[in-house]
Amino acid sequence: MDFKEHITDKLTELTGLDRETVSAAMETPPDEKLGDLAFPCFPLAKVMRKAPPLIAQELASKLSADDLIDKVDAVGGYLNFFFNRSVFISDTVSAAMDAGNSWGSADIGRGKTVLVEYSSPNIAKPFHIGHLFSTAIGNSLARIYKFLGYDVQSLNHLGDWGTQFGKLICAYKRWGDPEIIEKDPINELLKIYVKFHEEAEKDPSLEDEAREYFKKLEDGDEEATSLWKHFRDLSLVEFNRVYDMLGVKFDSYNGEAFYSDKMDEVVRLLDEKGLLVESEGAKVVDLSDMDMPPCIILKSDGATIYATRDIAAALYRHRTYSFYKNIYVVGLPQSLHFRQIFETMRRAGWEWSKDCVHVGFGLVKLPGKNMSTRHGDVIFLEDVLNESIEKTRAIIEKNNSAVDDIDAVSKKIGIGAVLYTFLKNSREKDIVFSWDTMLDFDGESAPYCMYGYARGKSILRRAEGIDYSKADLSKAVSDDAYTLVKQLAVFGDAVRDAAEKNEPFYVTRYVTNLVKLFNKFYNTNPIMREDVPEDVKKARLAIVDAVCTVIRSALALLGIDVVESM
RNA sequence: GCACCUGUAGCUCAGCUGGAUAGAGCACAAGAUUCCGAUUCUUGGUGCCGCAGGUUCGAAUCCUGUCAGGUGUGCCA
Structure with a gap:
């Protein structure tokens, strides 16, 4: 039973507003003490010609508690709803356990193809830390879209020409x-x-x-x-x-060279549409009415240029994949280039150009200077990964952890840590590279998230033999359990937000918060201790199980593998 | 010059399709484990939300202007 829909139904009936409006207006209160869901009455003030607090009170008096709702409060202009915690926890955890690895996934992408172009390093040049930004974001987006049911094609547009x-x-x-x-x-x-x-x-x-x-x-x-x-x-x-x-895989390595023989047609098509004008010896598409410099299609020596190549690639992809979305995970400095070619394609009458989207990201800078391949000022990605793996190994050895395969574990944690730092903030922020922040495992980090998972699995290992699949979840009700389960419930929302904005960091924040709440939960709600009654134990184990599954799923969407112990 | 991005706590950043006292992590200080693994948890407080106007019942959020930084700006990609 969906709590929000239930409340929306009631309010729709009571206010006479249409369902959409009510549903859209609902929000989550800033503080859990205020309630689980709120309906702001401000917009009603005009229609009803009453003060919002008065409206809230009137509505509250007409609403009564029921199976799903414990309490309705009027606070200021807000109508606050409190869910029945026992029902909420039971419903959510059993649904999550039933769904398993598919919890949070969807099939909204069925039959639609999403192309994600990312990484795209230049041949014969080092794969440096800057390339990781595109690689991490692209790989994560590819996984996120797959999770939502899209057919995803990962494209590595190699700089090989x-x-x-x-x-x-x-x-x-x-x-x-x-x-x-x-x-x-x-x-x-x-x-x-x-x-x-x-x-x-x-x-x-x-x-x-x-x-x-x-x-x-x-x-x-x-x-x-x-x-x-x-x-x-x-x-x-x-x-x-x-x-x-x-752990990155591509479906295609077709780079610039692949398109080198597909550009004549583009030039011809654009010319037929009358888009090409001669300017200073070159053939260009004039975009001055859009406040943009012209898009150069043929240089004055008659040779093609990267705009031509990218347009040829887009046309090829349209014909080959008939894509729903064609995503370019390419640095922000190239945003003008993409605006130019997208606009040029639109003018060519290719309506599918609206489905092309540039997903930009910030620069990775070295303190005081930019990375420059020409001057050799680069930090090799492989060095960063190896350094991170070594640091992880040292920590594990120092802690004397009981780890089966220290090589594999250090590798997963070390690489996860680096990926995490690239996926923890909105992608348009620049990153100033520093070994310290790159290898900072304190606080919000991959090791933190992975540790939470490992702790959970450790508890489940101790519980081997206990069947909690039919646990009575009402026995697990507590403040911390409830907050945790609420977070469990919104995994799918985080994934959809991430896809909609093409921002993997929504998932990063989600999983970090989930782990934070989980840490608190098992600190305040003992599970395998002897004094815990059997039915409570089972209920809490069910929560631990569901949470572990979601931590693993969420991290997987970021390209980060979990470890069972660390 | 023009275009795009950014400006929120000492630092790194969330929040920006307007809404309830502006939030996290780091750093700093104090505490918690007869323990399910301390890479954990709890408690501390800090903000001319770059500045100035405007719209609104209400603005960090929208509009205009302005300042600062970054990026790009015709034949590299």
Whole structure:
């Protein structure tokens, strides 16, 4: 039985308002002592020509307690409802236990395909800490949409094309040593790439040489192509090592190169629509009426540009997947670019362009400077993950914890901790990288959440043999149990909010609060102690079981694995 | 210049489709375990919600202006 619907029904009948209005007006009081659900009477004041507090009192006097509602209070202009705690706990916990891993999930996405483009590192460049932002958010969104029943395709739009490959080939031919590169590909390639930029400052003719190499690559020159493929293969091996650590999987690695032969059509289509105008030798789409600079489609030398490529990719995805949503998890600095290409696609008459959405995120900065691949100022993601894993291991060893497999456990906690710091705040905030905050396991953190889960599982292990599946949940009623179960009930809301806003951190906050309440619960409500009556024990165990399941589900949506003990 | 983002406690941030005394974590201080594992829990208090106007019964939240920081701004991605 849904408490909110029940109350909405009653109020709808009483006020004569339509159901939607009543339901939308309902809110949760700021303090639990005030009640579980509130109906503000302010909007009624105009219609009824009475003061809100008076209306609240009148309504309160006409409402009586029933099976679901314990009490109705008028406080100021608010009408506050108190649920029957026993019924609420029983209903919620048994529903959650029945649902198990699917608690909080939905099927609102059935038959709809959501594309999530994320991570998208550049070939032959290091996978640095900045890439984790896109990877963490994208992976989490993919999992969240799946949980809601959508068919999700994870797309890794690799940066595997463009003039930087000309530079790389140029640098390789001058300074590359195949043996060293074989051993440590990305570092070596980065080294010669940085060297290229240093040398090019002294000798600008290098840039021309690089352009020529890229031209060769575009023309299908055999040597250039085989080098390109070699770089790409080496890079993917390294990237996959990191993706494996993070538990990230993609359905497609079609990058920029894949679309390089699909752009002529885009140019033709845009031209047919009469969108292309000549400007300073280039072909552009004029967007000045939208306060935007023009979207360049063909450069003055006739070559295509990334806008063209991205439009070609969007068109390809529309044809291939007929998507419900096409999400780009790409840094905020590119928001103008996306506004331009989305608008261009809209003008091309592609109504599906409205389903394309740029999910931006802030910068990861180093104290005092920005990360720059060109200057080699980067922090490797793998180093951060390994550092975090080592720190975790040290803590476990110090605590002498009884852990079966310290390697696996340290890995899950260490990586979870790093992921958590990227998913704990709204994505548009910049992050200033610091080893201290990255490895801060105190307070709101992945280890905190994982510890709560491990404690819960520890209690359940002690309870082996006790059948609490048919426990009388009314025996578990207490303030802390009630608050906890209320949080249990709103998991699905948090997931839906996260999807609607494309903000994984709603789930992060949700699970952190759940764990907080759970810690309090088992601190104040003893479970396996001897003096706890059997029926109370069973009821509390049922709650612990349901909570553990939800902690695991929620963390999984963030890409974080739980551990049974730590 | 123009566009977008940000400005809330000492620090890092929630809250922003207007609503009841503005909340967390960190840091700081004091306490709790005859224990179901202390990576736990409890208790402490701090805010010109950048500033100024406006709309409203009511504004951290909406509108306008303004200041500060960041990002972007035609042939890189």
